[in-house]
Amino acid sequence: MHLAEEAASRQAALPPQEGFIMFAMASRLRTLLLFFAALGGICCLESRADIGYAQAASIARAANPGRVLVSLRFRQMTQGAKYASDCVDLACTTLYGLDIDAETGAILGGENNEVPPDEEHGLRDVIDRRSFIELGFGAALDVARAATGAPDSTVRRCSLISQSYMIAYEVRYTDRSRLLVDAITGLVVPNADAAASQNSIATDEYLDALARATAIAAEYSGAQWLPFSGQTAVTPDGIAIGVVFLDRAFGQVLQVDMLGKNAQAFDFPPAGTLFARVQAIRARLPQIVVTAPQFLERIESSYPGCAVSAIDLQVRSRNGSVRTRWSASLRTALGEQLEFSIDATVPAQLALGIATVQRPTRPGDFNHDGHVTSSDLAELLTTIGSQYPPHDLNQDGWVTQQDLAILLGNWG
Numbered sequence: 295m296h297l298a299e300e301a302a303s304r305q306a307a308l309p310p311q312e313g314f315i316m317f318a319m320a321s322r323l324r325t326l327l328l329f330f331a332a333l334g335g336i337c338c339l340e341s342r343a344d345i346g347y348a349q350a351a352s353i354a355r356a357a358n359p360g361r362v363l364v365s366l367r368f369r370q371m372t373q374g375a376k377y378a379s380d381c382v383d384l385a386c387t388t389l390y391g392l393d394i395d396a397e398t399g400a401i402l403g404g405e406n407n408e409v410p411p412d413e414e415h416g417l418r419d420v421i422d423r424r425s426f427i428e429l430g431f432g433a434a435l436d437v438a439r440a441a442t443g444a445p446d447s448t449v450r451r452c453s454l455i456s457q458s459y460m461i462a463y464e465v466r467y468t469d470r471s472r473l474l475v476d477a478i479t480g481l482v483v484p485n486a487d488a489a490a491s492q493n494s495i496a497t498d499e500y501l502d503a504l505a506r507a508t509a510i511a512a513e514y515s516g517a518q519w520l521p522f523s524g525q526t527a528v529t530p531d532g533i534a535i536g537v538v539f540l541d542r543a544f545g546q547v548l549q550v551d552m553l554g555k556n557a558q559a560f561d562f563p564p565a566g567t568l569f570a571r572v573q574a575i576r577a578r579l580p581q582i583v584v585t586a587p588q589f590l591e592r593i594e595s596s597y598p599g600c601a602v603s604a605i606d607l608q609v610r611s612r613n614g615s616v617r618t619r620w621s622a623s624l625r626t627a628l629g630e631q632l633e634f635s636i637d638a639t640v641p642a643q644l645a646l647g648i649a650t651v652q653r654p655t656r657p658g659d660f661n662h663d664g665h666v667t668s669s670d671l672a673e674l675l676t677t678i679g680s681q682y683p684p685h686d687l688n689q690d691g692w693v694t695q696q697d698l699a700i701l702l703g704n705w706g
Contacts, residue, residue: 348432419456
């Protein structure tokens, strides 16, 4: 029986006042138990013995000769901690997973899986560019540590990725923040979601790049491609621009990456959250009247001389209503970093523009009121022990005491 149903049935069997008191006491007891369990988990994390990412990478490579190490994850388990590694073969057909004891470095076991279709192109790019890599996993984390001041114990995952002609290490932290370290130069890559001087371009440049990507897409497999996302990436050879399209009829996704005169395109079936996003956009197509070029023109008219690093078409449901909006990360002519959005179902020049100063969301702030409070705690407690991504703060697949610990660490 579901916890809420069980509590309701018990309360119904008691006098109203007594039933309420019993239910409240049970809820508070459960909260306290989870609170102390979370504290115990925090203590374990702080005092753990750990071979470190660099040593774990060496062990994974030694166990997988002739394969490319693409990912290392740290996982705190009930019986200890481990590093989970993934290596890919040069044919890009199989991922070789390996579990390594975080305290002793002993190999605990492994599992092989086929490369997912939506990850194949990115992994092939990593394989093709592996000879250019100058930094190892350990060196990349040295760069990340120097840039953030965050210890390696707060790193949840480090992955080798390819993005818009760039090969980099993506470092993800337990507070859900992330950092990109260029695997060739060792430089920290500006996040496309935060428009800075290094990674943003003028709106007319963005419009030209979008027109070029659209022309490339028009010649690709004859589908009706709709651009719904674009972002920049800083590379040693300049700023690369990636534009993502969806096939209106079948929901296939096409990505076009451009750097100078070079361009590459590849299509793939969307999976996971990308699949859900594409389906939501396709369902709203009859109502969407603002195109990506029209949105960029509206940005320029609202903020003359600004620069843009990312644009996105978003469909979100909340409190029974659906909002369909274009949003952008931009830097004004005065250097302010803003997130600007308009309603995509109203003509671009008539839609109300909303601009907010970009600031990171605090992990655990589920209602987005700027604070982590008892309402957020109550929301998380309803999903403890389940697979519910919005509350999975450390993104290990489950809502556990570790997610509770992250929420409590951001309280207030």
